[in-house]
Amino acid sequence: MRRIADSGYSTLLMPDVPQWQPAPGPTLAVAATFADLRVGTWVYASPLRPAWSTAWEAHSLSVLTDGRFEMGIGTGRPGIENELRELGMPVLPPSERLAPVRETVAVLRDLDGPGLHTPVVMAVRGPKAQALAADLADTVTFALMPGDDRAEITRLVRDFRAIRDVELAQHVAVIGDTVAPFMASPDTDPAALRAADSLAVLPDDPAAAAEEIQRRREEIGFSYFVFGADFADVLAPVVAELAGH
Template sequence: MTRPFRFGVVAPIRTDLPTWRDHVRRIADSGYSTLLMPDVAQWQPAPGPALATAAALTDLRVGTWVYASPLRPAWMTAWEAHSLSVLTEGRFEMGIGTGRPGMEDELRAKGIPVVAPSERLTQIRETVRALRELDGSDLRTPVAMAVRGAKAQALAAEVADTVTFALMPEESRADVARLVSDFRAIGDRELALHVSVVGDSVAPFMAPPDTDPAALRAADSLAILPSDPAAAIDEIQRRRAELGFSYFVFGGDSADTMAPVVAELAGR
């Protein structure tokens, strides 16, 4: 099934609040589907209050990109996600994963036990189970899951509505094609692509600051798109036709650059 295009923006609060609020309104006016928040403690306000604020400003959908399952009890994440669904009248999407590379150091620094990857997947399963119980029969919060290995893919095929792959920026198109093929063998879900670089602009919170755009282009990485709108439109259409990606997530600093692309493709 060919799904229509939609576009999200990871837009953490990195400026004064009036500037950020103006940015959120501009994102909404440009036709983006979703405003997203990373789960990075102490670098920005917590995702829940920030997303509730964004949802009150516009009619955008809002979501986490993504909750790190080891950072909090499953029931707490589920309660916050359900609460955001209620407060936004169904416009919240819960993104969740097992954590960024180096998560173990962050957990130790916060005094949180470091658990094995399999236990992190169990935490995700328990979070979604608790969320479904809280939602009841009148509400269904969409779940986006960041996956990599076979066990994570299997869980996503079972519980997620949207799947994004936890990729290293330098991985090639061929590498991603294999991951997509493996997943498509077990599940048909909306596929989201995390695009951390547009032209030579590297998005904070989405890629390491030392990411080299030229190296990504040389590797034929899907983590980068051209800044020229016409070229980006062609490449995005290619990625849906060849790989099935229909939901594209950009960094906040590239939202204006990609606005003509969104205007052309959103909903098609």
């Protein structure tokens, strides 16, 4: 944790997938005691727990970390339906999956009260999710599909920012020819992503990566980039170069 903080990274994020790692709540609470980092979920899968439970945990993490926690939340990654069935949990139809997200944020705001504001990060794609994020989110990330090119995501981002100007985050799953574990499908083809000019990939050369990140900041508006932990050392020079920019 200290090594990541000393390299200039601002935030430690954890996914919300049972059996991948310890549960995010206790892990992030412990991590925040080791280094002066922000911590957060990337992202809570709302179908896995009741809204009040997620909100209570998020509020508690904000209190325990002195306001250094941010709640990332979404409706679950592709394939979560099979996981829910294995766990004996209900599978909501797509038209109903955003309601628990709204409810979670509403309960969180009640728990926070006037003296605390836990930042909410929402992963979105379709128009209904974008509309909800425009109402509730402090930071928004757009879920990338394998065939998405730069032009498509730029259009999505600009259309969204015409509704509300919020911080924009980007999930970068591939550095060079290496796919970050758990951040993309194992069959992800880095060469195909580069051919499509996908925003899901960055060069592994630090200077080229820094230049590309700066380009995405200036041309599209991304200011928050999420990388896999396995890339922390490789990208440390990039973080150092861009710090304060």
